Amino acid sequence: MVVSTSSRRSRGAACRRNSSPCGSRASPPIPQPATRAKTTVPAPSVVRGTPFHKRTGPLCQAGNWRRWAGHLSAGSYEPTHEHEYQAIRSACALIDVSPLYKYRLSGPGAAALANRVVTRDVDRQDVGQVYYTPWCDAAGKVRDDGTLHRLGASDFRLTSAEPTLKWLHENARGLDVTIEEETERVAALALQGPRSRDLLKRITDGDVAGLGYFRVMPARIAGIAAEVSRTGYTGDLGYEIWVGAADAIPLWDALTAAGEPFGLAPAGMLALDMARLEAGLLLVDVDFIPAHRAIIEDQKSSPYELGLGWTVSLEASNFVGRAALRAERARPPAWRFRGIALDWESLEAAYAVVGLPPQLPGTTLRSSVPLYAGGRQVGYATSRGWSPTLKTYLGLAHLEAESATVGTELEIEVTVEHRRRRARATVEKTPFFDPDRKRATP
The missing domain is CATH 3.30.70.1400 (Aminomethyltransferase beta-barrel domains)
Structure with missing residues (x-):
């Protein structure tokens, strides 16, 4: 016997923005609710705030909102996401991940x-x-x-x-x-960064400091019943906190009140996207197409x-x-998923032709670009961007197996002043960023 106690309409995956020429599919338009003529009743919104929106809304001074599974999610709270990214890597950051199904x-x-x-x-x-x-x-x-x-x-x-x-x-x-x-009943916060354990153990009952990597435990945070998991999407030391939606605001307030000595800052999707690229983590609709939505077999992985x-x-x-x-x-796969690192001198040379320094992306790019070896296309890069921590232009890529060995030299297509050029790149292992603290337990 199967019992379902709730259901809802599909709202799609997070941040579908990929417009790849290499096989990915753009998201269908979001249907707009129908309204009767001459009505004064406003049409229902197709997006909603998360249980934390009363706090994240006023904090989002940049007005940079993204749609994630039918919810409003902050892209960045400040005009740029650099401070939020640095909080993830050098202090601790609070990320609203409630739209996860x-x-x-x-x-x-x-x-x-x-x-x-x-x-x-x-x-x-x-x-x-x-x-x-x-x-x-x-x-x-x-x-x-x-x-x-x-x-x-x-x-x-x-x-x-x-x-x-x-x-x-x-x-x-x-x-x-x-x-x-x-999904609607349970709110979720990601507390990520090297100071996240110090903050959490200060206001949590139970041995949260001893919680192992990819483990979960019940806990009370400032008296609020929650489940804490040693998980995250940043590739760093971090936790995810799961609470009833009614306790979302008290949880946010408790963490932010205790977080100042630890450098706590709210972080949005742009900072999270850079961190997950450094960690070599997949993003649906960008790094792979879900099989049930692929149009042709070659789009599946x-x-x-x-x-x-x-x-x-x-x-x-x-x-x-x-x-x-x-x-x-029983047979080797025809394709491999790998990291790539762009060669800086080669990138400089591509831009020097028109008298420009390399133009680095301010955010993680999510469009596919071709990769070449021996004069022919051997794959394509998906996510890519400049790593502030590693000081390297990184990417994730699908490569034909014979061109996927770590150390293999490739060329990547770059657009310079509306012209297609190529820069050198090298196949790398992932994760690019993998600190010991991510798995360590004191």
Whole structure:
């Protein structure tokens, strides 16, 4: 028996802005609500604030708002995001991640459903452990990725970028499981950065300082009941805090009141995007196209092609796509997902032709550009931008397997004063930024 206690319309994934010539698809227009002629009743908004909007709204002096899964999300609070990025890397930052889709799986069949839909071995997941995981279609192509929190023996929370409720129901047939969408009921804050542990342990009951990497625990933060996970999207030491929506404002106030000595600052999507690029983390609709929305087969990617082979447990129960992935593992994948670093002198030379210094992007770029080796195109870069910490122009890329070896020299297309030119680049391992503090526990 499958019981659904809530549902909602799909609102799409975060920040769909990719207009790639190399196979990605632009988002469909957001439908506008119909209104009757001569009515004075305002049409309902297609976007809403998160449970933290009463605090984030006044703080967003830049007026730089983005749409994320039907919600308003700050792109940057200040006119530029540099201070927010530096808070992530040198102090601590507070990031509203409430628009993530969140699903609760509970009941005797909850573990069986989780084992059926994700590529990880849920039977080996401890209570209090968090899995990062993709999930696939029957052909072994990635539909989405997210985290699976095991909150109890038969109690899980699945987070995703894409609406996933219908797909969960389709795979729950015959199982005694309750599936609840709790996206609107549960607010989420990411507290990220090297001082995040010091801040959190000051106002949290329980041994939050001893919480291991990709673990989750119940806690009380300034008296507020919450769940704290040692997870994040920045590649740094950090936590994500999950609370009931009614407690969102008290939680924000408690953290900001205690955060000044630790350099706490609110951070928006632009700073987060730069941090996740340095960490080599995938972004849906930018670095890969969800299989169920791809127009042609070549737009789809398997976990092996996205560098996620380590998340595939072929010995686990018969999850969706396992047979296809077992067959794929027997042969090398045709594509690899890699990091690239642009050569600075080559970039200077490309701009010097027109008398300009290199024009560095102020934000992470999300459009695909071709990559070449030996005079032919061998792949394309997706996310790319200048790393303030590493002082390097970085990118993420899909490459043909024979051109994906670390150290391989490539050329990347750059546009200089409306003309296409090429600069040298090198294949690199990811993550680019991987500090010991991310995993360390005192």
